[in-house]
Amino acid sequence: MSSFPPGWATDLAILELSGSVFEQHADHLVVRSPHNPGFHWGNCVFVTDPDAVDDADRWVAAFTSAFPAAGWVAIGLTRMPDAVDAWTSHGLDLERDDVLTTTALPRQTPCPEGYSVRPLAEPDWEASVARAVAENTRTREHDAEGFARFAQRRTESRRALVERGHAQWFGAFDGDGTLVADLGIVLCVRTARYQDVGTDSAHRGRGLATHLLGVAAQWAAGRGCTQWVIVTEETNAAGRVYRGVGFAPDSSSISAYRHPTH
Structure with a gap:
């Protein structure tokens, strides 16, 4: 590759x-x-x-x-x-x-007040699936039934990666213990690739994603990674958040895609 x-x-x-x-x-x-x-x-x-x-x-x-x-x-x-x-x-x-990369450890910011951050545990995975399904319901990007099946199987694959030591998923939880933001990071030899950075709309703008980026970067660095990669849609404002912790534009990923007929 x-x-x-x-x-x-x-x-x-x-x-x-x-x-x-x-x-x-x-x-x-x-x-x-x-x-x-x-x-x-x-x-x-x-x-x-x-x-x-x-x-x-x-x-x-x-x-x-x-x-x-x-x-x-x-x-x-x-x-x-x-x-x-x-x-x-x-x-x-x-x-x-847009593909952004860095060979310097992404900047760690403090955890926003009123939240706690930790790796996802057993009950949290279903909460992560529910967050993804709810977001798809909001955007109507994919067929609801098909997306729910996909999200469940994707989570099973992610859990397997975590169990084998290839990845970790981190979540941010509010004062009631509700999962409100999460992301994954996967070890690709010495390169760490972020996955699905997401924050519930009611909790955005508080620095949760920025904090999670740093937490995941530290985890990957402790396992020998020397490069970090994150991919975002060209029009996604999240690119500013990623640049703010040290990422810089590297290249582009081009795709040709047609949505399924329902």
Whole structure:
């Protein structure tokens, strides 16, 4: 995976740690996640040849051949295509995520008053699933029933990573002991990759995510990591929070995606 930029490289490393299987071809990679068949970016195609990314017809056909029952299309690209129309004509959205990295330990900030922070314990995992489902209900980004299944299976994979020592998930809890923010961090050899930084809307703007970033960074540093990677949507204001603790822009992750038909 060393030929990929750090965003895709750590995505693939986490998939591999989670039990996904790869089919390596000369200019592309097919990723399958039998343990979570509804995970769109765990059942996808990555185009590894930058010179081939403009051939949208070929890659949509390759995805359809690999995943004939999928209602979605998910294709990772190594650069933004020149021929954008070739992709959008298939009903796909071309999306750019910002990849931020640092080789200096991200800054640790104090825990906001009235909250406590610790690794997720047994009952907290279900609370984390409930938070994700509630956010999807709010945004209506994904089909409710399918997303609930996906979120449950994703959490099972995450718990397995934690149990095997590959990752840790940290949560922030209010004075009543309710989980109101969480994130994960996964060890990809000496690189640590953050996962799903999220804070409930009623608790945003208080520094919880900033504090959690530092806590997770310290945990990874204690296990030999010397680089930290975080990926965010290009339009996400959270990028300012990440820059504030020491992250800097590194590269972009480009994807071609079509939502499933319901």
